[in-house]
Every structure is written in C-alpha cells, then in structure tokens.
Amino acid sequence: MLILRDLQALRRARAEACAGARRLALVPTMGALHQGHLALVAAARAAAETVAVSIFVNPLQFNPAEDLSRYPRDEEGDLAKLESAGCDLVWMPDVPTMYPPGSATRIEVAGPAQGYEGAVRPEHFRGVATVCTKLFSQTQADVAVFGEKDWQQLQVINRVVADLDLPVRILPHPTVREGDGLACSSRNQLLGPAERALAPLLPRTMQVALDAIRAGAAPAAELARAEARLRGAGFAPDYLALVEPATLTPWQGGPGRLLAAARLGAVRLLDNMAL
Template sequence: MTPVIAKTREELAAVRSGVRGTVALVPTMGALHEGHRSLIRKARGLADVVAVSIFVNPLQFGPGEDLDRYPRTFADDVEACAAEGVDIVFAPTAEVMYPATPQVTIEPGEMGRVVEGRTRPGHFAGMLTVVMKLLQLVRPDVAVFGEKDAQQLAMIRRMVADLDVPVRIVGGPTVRELGGLALSSRNRYLSEAERETALSLSQALQAGADAVQGGPAAVTGAARAVLDKAARAEPPLELDYLVLVDASTFTEVPAGYSGEAVLAVAGRVGTTHLIDNVPLSLAPVAPPHDPRAPGTPKES
C-alpha cells in the first residue's frame, strides 16, 4: 500500500477532508527505524487511518546542534511507511510549517527548564510548538510518541491537558538494539568503538533498576558507577546528566521517595548526543532494625 503524500497545508487539508473514521498520528523527524515502525503498528491498532508526519523541526535545534547533518532519508521513509500500511504521510518543508518567523510559541514552563531542558535551552519550546501545529493541521483523535523521549512525552501530555487539546496521547515502549542501546536516528553517527561506549547508557539504567529495592540513592549510585567507568573508556562518555525524577513533573525525587519515577540519562559519545531512560516503581524502604527498640527480644 502506497500512502498519500501531502507536502503542503492545502494538500493535507484536501486529504484530511476525505477521511472517514478515526485518525492516529505518529509525528517523526524521519530517518525511520524499527522504533518508529513499532509506533506506527501501535497507531494502526488505535484508529482507522494512520498518518505519519516527517519534518526535521528547526525550532528544537540549538546553536551548534546537528540540524544540518540530521539524517534525511525521505525515499526510504516512505517505503517504510508503505510497508507498515500508513495511509497518509505529511512531509512539509520548513517554509510550509513556518511561513513567517513564529512570534507566538508554546512556553514549556518549569518542566521545560529541567533535565534535558537544562542542557538544551529552547529545545522543548520548539518541540511543543511543532507538535501543537501538527495536531492542529492533522486533527488526529490519537497521537503516538515513543517512551524513549520520556520528558518530551510527559510535556506533551501536560500541554494537551493544560490547553484542552482534543486528542489522546499514547506512549510506545522503547525499542532497543540487541546489545541494549535504545534505537535512535542518531545511532547511525556512531563508529563501532563509539557504539561500544554508548552501550553504557542502557547498562547504567539496568544497574539502577536492579538496585531499586535500596531506594533512590542506591538506584543512582549503581547507575553512576557504570557511567564513571564509561567516562574512562576510549572513546569516553561525556555525561550530561543522570537523574531520578518524578514521572509526572520531572523534578528530582528526594531521599526516601516512593512511587513512580524515571531514571534518565544523557551523554555524548564523540559528537553524538544520546538519551535513554527506564521507568521505575520505588517502594518505601524499610528502616533498619534497631535492636534497642521496644519489644525486641533480649539476648539470653
């Protein structure tokens, strides 16, 4: 099945006007991999019609980031969409999405200034702005985003709730390579040696997850031990952050925290920026036994 390709607002509106039934949108920046394809398959189970947007959004790239070299593989992307039974591909240019420099954008609030937002100022404002525009143009009933970008997903959910956008937001699980590295369009930048170092991100998350019964300090301590070793590798991992955060606000959790959390990590290997995360459920940590406590049996 070959999807209908719309490259302008007018073409999209014409296609959208003929749609019968519910619509699911999978927003992407192209360079589609198995992670994207898994989101498309999830979308197929949620709606009658599946639309995929392919747009490298300049608003979410900061100075010195990889906007110019971000992989653009449109022909291959359309083939992947066809193989997955996508109905509509919306592939606008920057001039179509932004006919003039935007004067009104989405302010991400405090959540956009922490974790990834602290290391990439302006990123989330650009991301939320383009997502809002895509939701307005495509008018889907449901939109599907990858859980690998956990902070992005949390912020989109918050935006939709705060601004009463009539769309359901659904997350799709992170898809990983055989060694554990989270799939990303940027993985193709990595040399073989860099890929080995990059594996430390998922290994650190697994170490943290394995230590969850010990509480927040144990989780981050176990993960950091893996990352400290990776910082001495060749090539080294340059750590941007390792944080254990509340799953809904992305504020760092205090000592003794219990509840849903996300262990998130980001770093650079060579010139490649990579992120990853794992959701965790932290149970209350039992206090250490005090032999002097009332009711403690006395030694005979």
C-alpha cells in the same frame, strides 16, 4: 499512501480519509525512520482507522550550535518503509509551509520542560511544543503516538495537551531496543564502529544502578557510581537522574524514572528506564 506537502491538500485528504466516524492517529517524526518509529506506526494502526505520519526536521527545536545540518535524512527510504507499514497519509511540509514569513507564535512550557534536556538544549521544548501543537491542529489528529525513549518530551506533550485542552489523546509507546539493549535512534547511525560497540554500556549501567536501588542502595551514591563507570569507559554524561515520572521533579519514593543523557564522540545518547 498519500504524500502531502501543502496544508490545503492535507486538509482535503484528512476530510476524505476520516469521513464518517473514522479516527486519525498521527505519528510525529523527524524522519530517518527505524524499527522504533515503525512500532509507533503499528500502535497507531491499532488505535485508529487512518494512520498519518509526519516527517519534518523542525529547525525550531535545534539550538544554533546543534546538529541540524548533520541530522540524518532519507526521504526515499522513509517513504518505502511507511508504504510497507501500511501508513495512509504522509505529511511532509517544508520549513516555509510550517513557519511562513511573519510566524511569531511559540508555545512556552515550564514544569516538566525544565532541567535535563531543557537545560542542555535551551529552547528545545519550546520548538517541540510549538511544532507538535501545529501538527495536531494541521492533521486534526484524534490520537498521537509518542515514544517513551524521549521521556521528557512525552511529559512535555502531555502537559501541553492538558493545559491547552487540545482534543487529542496521547498514546505512549515503550522504547524499542536493538538486540544489545541500545535504544533505537536515528542518531545511532552517526556512531563510529568502536562507539557503536561501546554504546550498550549506557543501558547496562542504568540497569545495574536500578537493580541496586531496588535492592536498597542509596540512589545518590548509585548514580554517582554509574556516572563514574560511564566516564571511565569514554562517555561524557550530561546527567543521570532519578525523577518523578510525570513532573520530573526529584524522586520521592514509589514509581520513578531514571533519565540519562551521555555524549559518545559527537553523538548524544538518550535513554530512560522505569524504577
């Protein structure tokens, strides 16, 4: 497994690893890897001959007041996990390599970037879209694997790739969950024991709401009930919304996506499920 920190070395390694018609699948991450990330790596393995994983905690997608300094980091553990997962290339640029002095170009996305995470974290998707576009360009990835856990992010990336005619295929991967239903997330390790025990109430409550809506209950009333239940248990919900899966506009009937974000102590939990 090659560990690459500068762009020239990455370009050389990419050219060698992908000589002939060998394709490269990229898994973009911010590190602190867990089972969810490793499932994405396995999907990348199945999709292409060469697997690259990027680890970059992108300052551009954190707002000033956010948890950039608290973001979990575990370089040694990450590299060991990637080695056993059969990763070929690890791309780990530092901040000046990604954004050299004078860097002034940003990708601005409207449409699915508006509302929800885009409202709670202004500038977040500008940072995500900019870094992902750069990662696609740096690695010349043929395929890039993204988790459905960050549903809005996935729709934003689909939009960017379509709008900028980027030659990369986006491969979504279903959300990987702990045994008790909580979506795996790097931020889960910041939960205290009591919060960790409470956290699966979020997916359980979402499931109850979806079952009721499928059985004919009015979505607005069901979502209000779900939000009240979470609040009563100690969560501070940011939103609970039923939307069109690709555009994130209000649900019109047919396939939908239930999006949820709720704070539990100092941690924001994110989840979503298909209707």
